[in-house]
Amino acid sequence: MTTATLEREAQSRLAAYGVRFTRGRRAVVLALAEAQGPRTVAELAEVLGPSVPVSSLYRTLTVLEESGVVVPHYGTRGLTRYELAEWATGHHHHLVCIECGTVDDLEIPEGLEQRVEAVVEELADDQGFEPAGHSLEIEGRCRSCH
Amino acid sequence: MTTATLEREAQSRLAAYGVRFTRGRRAVVLALAEAQGPRTVAELAEVLGPSVPVSSLYRTLTVLEESGVVVPHYGTRGLTRYELAEWATGHHHHLVCIECGTVDDLEIPEGLEQRVEAVVEELADDQGFEPAGHSLEIEGRCRSCH
């Protein structure tokens, strides 16, 4: 997805939610587009510098989440991470380092993906659970933490 | 697994880690054994009552985690949950309610489990990642939150 398309889509979702696509919001969306996995507020603050103060960063991420532009990820100790929603990234999974906490994106083979989805539908139904998505994460030690 | 076996195993792991299996630690292990999914400190405190003060509960869970008796679960906003490790529960997955945050245990068919494991090994290897486990979670709305 090109940057222009990404911006247009984000713009449109924010508009549908009834808010503007401001400079700060654009900066956060673009920073997340550069990332190879979900990012913490601290990591984003590092990349963005003082142009987006931390209090604004938190508020921006909340707005982006509520408008469906980003999704939160809670897979690592004590820290919430954010990434662009699946309309932007495509469906994918994660490698989570249990040592340093970094999270990287990961694609899995289409065949497995389809079987996972089938099982998700079936099991969820059995339990009176209304499925909205699934996450498959591989936990272990990343290259740097071996 | 019987309560007696569970206690013996927990005992042994704590001993290997060099600490005692005290009354408070036993109470926490048994409370987790009763649960149908990972539990927050607040939920455990509710069940355990004042016999295990919150500051002790946190410390106890840290010790149990370090000795391999319990594992943390970070799948819901802002709260860490704990459950008995897989040697006690068997390998399983979770249903996570995106509305109320409750998490329930879930078994998946053996066939899928094996395929997931095969893919985990293969993909992790490709990425120079040393896999230690995986988690497959179904997100959606639970019966009470439909």
Added chain:
DNA sequence: CTCAATAACGATACTCATTCTCATTCAGTA
């Protein structure tokens, strides 16, 4: 273009889950 009206921003105070500290109590051993 000017001027309200409204949205967004940013510094700061606050909340609350979790961790730390330290004085006290407990358990194992001689």
Added chain:
DNA sequence: TACTGAATGAGAATGAGTATCGTTATTGAG
């Protein structure tokens, strides 16, 4: 029983995340 390190528990400290509120930027009517 007395000694000693482990464990406990009350409360203080920490820090990620949220709420507040005065200021600034954007919008659109006139």
